[in-house]
Amino acid sequence: KQEVTQIPAALSVPEGENLVLNCSFTDSAIYNLQWFRQDPGKGLTSLLLIQSSQREQTSGRLNASLDKSSGRSTLYIAASQPGDSATYLCAVWVGKLIFGTGTLLAVQP
Amino acid sequence: NAGVTQTPKFQVLKTGQSMTLQCAQDMNHEYMSWYRQDPGMGLRLIHYSVGAGITDQGEVPNGYNVSRSTTEDFPLRLLSAAPSQTSVYFCASSWTSGSTDTQYFGPGTRLTVL
Numbered sequence: 459k460q461e462v463t464q465i466p467a468a469l470s471v472p473e474g475e476n477l478v479l480n481c482s483f484t485d486s487a488i489y490n491l492q493w494f495r496q497d498p499g500k501g502l503t504s505l506l507l508i509q510s511s512q513r514e515q516t517s518g519r520l521n522a523s524l525d526k527s528s529g530r531s532t533l534y535i536a537a538s539q540p541g542d543s544a545t546y547l548c549a550v551w552v553g554k555l556i557f558g559t560g561t562l563l564a565v566q567p
Numbered sequence: 568n569a570g571v572t573q574t575p576k577f578q579v580l581k582t583g584q585s586m587t588l589q590c591a592q593d594m595n596h597e598y599m600s601w602y603r604q605d606p607g608m609g610l611r612l613i614h615y616s617v618g619a620g621i622t623d624q625g626e627v628p629n630g631y632n633v634s635r636s637t638t639e640d641f642p643l644r645l646l647s648a649a650p651s652q653t654s655v656y657f658c659a660s661s662w663t664s665g666s667t668d669t670q671y672f673g674p675g676t677r678l679t680v681l
C-alpha cells in the first residue's frame with residue numbers, strides 16, 4: 459500500500475532563509491508527484507508537478523526534485539518570505555492522489 | 568473561468584440527516600474527485616469519476632454516494648450523516664487522469680455532524 463510521509467510536520471524559519479521540505483513515498487510505481495500549498499481555511503493550490511520520468515521542476519523561487527528509486531522528493535524554497543507561510547502538501551499520482559499529511563511552514567518577519 | 572466551485576461553505580447536520588454537497592467546474596475537465604481532510608490523516612479519496620456516467624470508489628467510500636450525469640457537476644451525497652463524517656470536504660478536477668494533468672481544488676465545505 460502506497461504511503462506518503464512528510465517531515466517535518468512543522469517548521470519555523472526567519473525571513474530570507476532558504477529551506478527544504480521533504481516528502482517520501484513507499485512505492486516507486488507513480489505517474490507523477492505534485493506539491494500543493496494550502497492556506498488556513500482554503501483549498502489547495504498546485505505548485506509543481508513532476509512527472510515520473512523527470513528529476514526536477516522549477517517555478518520562481520520554488521524547485522522540486524524527484525528521486526523515484528529512493529522514494530523521495532524535496533521542495534526547495536529560496537529566500538523565504540512571510541507570504542510563504544502555509545501548509546505544504548505532497549501527493550503522488552497513481553490514477554488517484556495519495557497525500558502526505560503536510561508540513562506547516564511559518565516564516566517569521 | 569470560475570474554476571472549481573463548492574457549495575455550501577459550511578453546514579451543520581444532525582445525526583441521521585441527509586444532504587448533498589455540490590461541486591461544479593467550468594473547465595470541461597473529465598476527471599473529478601472528492602476528498603475529505605481530517606486532522607492528522609491528510610486528505611483521503613472518497614469517490615472519483617473519469618467522465619460523465621462513470622464513477623468509482625476511493626479509499627473511504629462508506630456512507631457516501633456520487634453520480635455524474637454531466638461533465639460539469641459531481642455532487643456528493645450523505646445518506647444518513649454520522650459524527651464520524653465531520654470533516655472538511657474538497658472537490659477536485661483535472662483534464663484527464665493522465666500523468667501530466669494538474670489537479671484543481673475547490674475551496675472546500677466544512678461539515679459538522681452533531
